[in-house]
Amino acid sequence: xxxxxxxxSWVICKSGTSVKIECRSLDFQATTMFWYxxxxxxxxxxxxxxxxxxxxxxxxxxxxxxxxxxxxxxTLSTLTVTSAHPEDSSFYICSADPTxxxxxxxxxxxxxxxxxx
Amino acid sequence: xxxxxxxQPGMFVQEKEAVTLDCTYDTSDPSYGLFWYKQPSSGExxxxxxxxxxxxxxxxxxxxxxxxxxxxxxxNLVISASQLGDSAMYFCAMSTTGFQKLVFxxxxxxxxxx
Numbered sequence: 097x098x099x100x101x102x103x104x105s106w107v108i109c110k111s112g113t114s115v116k117i118e119c120r121s122l123d124f125q126a127t128t129m130f131w132y133x134x135x136x137x138x139x140x141x142x143x144x145x146x147x148x149x150x151x152x153x154x155x156x157x158x159x160x161x162x163x164x165x166x167x168x169x170x171t172l173s174t175l176t177v178t179s180a181h182p183e184d185s186s187f188y189i190c191s192a193d194p195t196x197x198x199x200x201x202x203x204x205x206x207x208x209x210x211x212x213x
Numbered sequence: 214x215x216x217x218x219x220x221q222p223g224m225f226v227q228e229k230e231a232v233t234l235d236c237t238y239d240t241s242d243p244s245y246g247l248f249w250y251k252q253p254s255s256g257e258x259x260x261x262x263x264x265x266x267x268x269x270x271x272x273x274x275x276x277x278x279x280x281x282x283x284x285x286x287x288x289n290l291v292i293s294a295s296q297l298g299d300s301a302m303y304f305c306a307m308s309t310t311g312f313q314k315l316v317f318x319x320x321x322x323x324x325x326x327x
Binding site for chain 2: 207
C-alpha cells in the first residue's frame with residue numbers, strides 16, 4: 097500500500113528558531129502534496145498545496161514567508177517554519193496525491209507535533 | 214466555496230451496535246468526492262471510505278458504508294457492529310476541482326463502550 101512518512105514525528109524548538117519538517121512518499125510518486133495544520137481538538141486546515149518543480153499555493157491567511165514549502169522531487173516536500181513562535185505550536189500533517197491517473201485518494205503522513213517554547 | 218458540516222461533536226454507542234455519523238456538504242461544483250477519515254489519538258489519518266458524486270450506488274467498505282443522499286447533500290457514515298477500537302475522531306471531507314485539496318468538517322468524536 098501507499099505509504100507517506102514524516103520526519104520528525106515530534107519536535108521541540110525555542111522561539112525564534114526555524115524548524116524543517118519532511119514529507120516523503122515512500123512507494124509512489126506524488127506530483128502534488130498538501131500541508132495541513134491541526135490545533136488541539138480542532139479540524140485539519142489546509143495550509144498550502146505543494147507542486148513538484150513549482151511554487152507552492154498558499155491558502156488565504158497563511159504567511160508564505162513564515163511557512164516555506166519546497167517540493168524538490170516527486171517523493172519529497174518540506175515545510176520550514178521560520179522564526180517559530182509559541183502560537184505556531186500545532187500538529188502538522190502532510191498528504192500526497194499519487195501521480196497516477198484515476199486515483200482519488202490522498203495518502204496522509206503520520207503527522208509532526210511541533211512545540212515552540 | 215465548499216463547506217462540510219458535522220453537527221455531532223460527540224457520539225456514544227455500545228459495542229456491537231450500529232452508529233450513524235452525520236455529514237452534510239455544500240458545493241456548486243457538479244463533480245466532487247466525499248471522504249471519511251478516522252483519526253485515533255495517535256493522530257494519523259486513516260482513510261475509511263470514498264463516494265464520488267456520480268456514483269450511483271452507496272459506497273461500502275467492510276463495516277463502513279456511506280449513505281449518500283445527493284438531493285439532500287448528505288453523506289452519512291454508518292458503522293455496523295461497533296468495536297472498542299472504533300473509538301476515535303471521525304472527519305468527513307470533500308474534494309473538488311480535479312479531486313485535489315480536501316476540505317474537512319469539524320469532526321465527530323465517537324466513543325464505543327463495552
